[in-house]
Amino acid sequence: MIQPPAAEGQSPDETLYPELNRNEERFRSVFAHCSDVVYRSIDIEGKGRALLVYIEGLADNEGLEKQVISPLQRDRALTVSDKVDVLTFKDCLAHVLDGKPILLRDGQTAGLALGLTKWEKRGIEEPSAESSVRGPREGFTETLRVNTSQIRRIVKSPKLKIEEMKIGRYTQTKIAVAYVEGLADRTLIDEIKARLGRIRIDGILESGYIEELIEDTPYSPFPQLLSTERPDVVCGNLLEGRAAILVEGTPFALVAPITFFSLLQSPEDYYQRYIISTVIRWLRYSYLLFSLLLPSLYVAVLTFHQEMVPGSLLLSMASSREEVPFPALVEALLMEITFEALREAGVRLPKQVGSAISIVGALVIGQAAVQAGIVSAPMVIIVALTGISSFMTPRYIAGISIRMLRFPMIFLAGSLGLLGIMMGIIALVLHLCSLRSFGVPYLSTLQTPNFGEFKDVLYRAPWWSMKRRPRLTGSYDEYRETAGLKPGPEHGGESG
Incomplete structure (x- = not known):
């Protein structure tokens, strides 16, 4: 992960100065020639001065005025619910670059990172590349937190785990690995995280960068990860024991592992009869x-x-x-x-x-x-x-x-x-x-002697017949808990 630059003669890992002017000089030195970085000085009645540092366009200006600046000027408590103590200059830089304003006060060696981020983002729309006649109409956006919330809204379980990291020396792009604990094999998750951790690159601008850097055979014309902008496709694969990789700045998520037949299956296959x-x-x-x-x-x-x-x-x-x-x-x-x-x-x-x-x-x-x-x-x-x-x-x-x-x-x-x-x-x-x-x-289904594996490859079996999850890697939860017996006459189905 990138080490933010420090002011001259000062390591970024060192604690903040008690003198507010010296801390401001360090910020101005690091963010020299950055016209979008704002330094807002606030006089606290009878208690000295405070300094707000934030990037214009990434911070919520209206929230800063109502929840920070106005209460401070009247010597009242801040009304911001999301605030984190920061002790080092490095942490201050990381929060500012992430869009969170930093509040520093004279005489204190700790600051506050305020969760008042706000930037323009695209609304949720129907995926243009994966349209369907029947099925959900929602697609991912370029905002990572919106994408993870869409997955959370479908998979309402604490076993859904979302682990984050940052990749890219300059972009510090947020990458999230989503999986369902107990369904996905732990060795698969560890391997995905290990491959992501080995990436050394200046920046990640789209999930295609990640796909090319972590796939098994980069010289093959066939993709070894599934790219999709549909939350229902991601959740369906999570429930089969796969993992999803979501990247900040792109609506396309990656699903791993896959087989050749995964590329020939449409989400609408599971919504039609x-x-x-x-x-x-x-x-x-x-x-x-x-x-x-x-x-x-x-x-x-x-x-x-x-x-x-x-x-x-x-x-x-x-x-x-x-x-x-x-x-x-x-x-x-x-x-x-x-x-x-x-x-x-x-x-x-x-x-x-x-x-x-x-x-x-x-x-x-x-x-x-x-x-x-x-x-x-x-x-x-x-x-x-x-x-x-x-x-x-x-x-x-x-x-x-x-x-x-x-x-x-x-x-x-x-x-x-x-x-x-x-x-x-x-x-x-x-x-x-x-x-x-x-x-x-890649052709694992054709290589297995288990005929049950063909129920979602050569044909699409009814849901009451697909009792087992596909076998991927290592240990896994074999049975779908929701797969019951064949419906009987009392439920409008066939007898037997």
């Missing part, structure tokens, strides 16, 4: 394969395996490619790169015009490319279906990983045909098998 959620989940898995393999299969079949295509379809495809000057590999890469560029342009443009430009651009460019004979109509259809398939992935970062891997698969298909695709799939599966998320295998 289990039959509907299962069908949608199967559809999601199918389109994930389409997103990864559809262009490469088309290139492989068209280049090496024409005998696999029915005769009438092959004639139709050949006639559409009659004027195309490029091989199928170049044609696929050209269209895929163009589509990805249009998609990224739509994301970066203002919301009012971004979606319209990306859709209109794809239609216009695709139609013009076909008429100019640069690409064939079937290739435009394949790329469009691939793009639609990629939108089925509920996690944006997982969708990007699949989009990245699509290009090497196309190269393998254009070079070796279906053999190249099989080699790519084998290499991908081996890589996924080697990945770990805080010690948990």
Whole structure:
């Protein structure tokens, strides 16, 4: 943790001077050229002078006037409920930088840190990146304490633990690790805290910094932590024995450990009826394969395996490619790169015009490319279906990983045909098998002999059937206390 700078000839760990003027000089020396630091001198009737030091914009000016300055001028007790004694200059600096005003009095070697912080913050809104038809509409904000309060409001138990630390030499960003005691394995929590404690960096501006610095395999295209801005998703994972990392200044929290299937599960899966959620989940898995393999299969079949295509379809495809000057590999890469560029342009443009430009651009460019004979109509259809398939992935970062891997698969298909695709799939599966998320295998569910683990992977079982929590690391509370027997007729359910 950063050691705040001290005035010349004085260590920051030393106690405060009894002389108020000397303490003020130390503050002014440290905060030289800082126009937002305010020094408010207060004359106490018949009892000397006091000094308030705070940062304008981080302190509650109205509260200072009513609860501190006015009572002091009348020699009355302060009405601030949140106040802490500070004995060293280092502690004074830490509180001031945290937005808490410091009150010093002449003749005393201790000050008061006043809990009168106030700054502009965004209100609670619906998450724009994780919208759902059914479910809570609240999302995290950039304020850490607001985010932890949202979790507390859902998990009303003293076993919910939230441990804080500060990371960043200059930013001193607050990081909170949340978990449910008794559900999360203690070794997991210790490992998370140990990895966070080893971070040495100037500043943390977003949770992506933390994710990149603590994941097991930083060179993998697949994320090993789940990022979400939904409190219900975080609480659902906490109740399954996972831990959450919340960062001041960002609405995105991190969840660890995860598996590959965690990236393919939507929070809405648990709010809809289990039959509907299962069908949608199967559809999601199918389109994930389409997103990864559809262009490469088309290139492989068209280049090496024409005998696999029915005769009438092959004639139709050949006639559409009659004027195309490029091989199928170049044609696929050209269209895929163009589509990805249009998609990224739509994301970066203002919301009012971004979606319209990306859709209109794809239609216009695709139609013009076909008429100019640069690409064939079937290739435009394949790329469009691939793009639609990629939108089925509920996690944006997982969708990007699949989009990245699509290009090497196309190269393998254009070079070796279906053999190249099989080699790519084998290499991908081996890589996924080697990945770990805080010690948990990335494909751990597929490697377990326990069929009960599939109840929330291959399909979404009804809640009364999911009696056990997923097995993660070490010891854990195996049974969900709320998981009862199958509902009977007296409760409107089935008998048996």
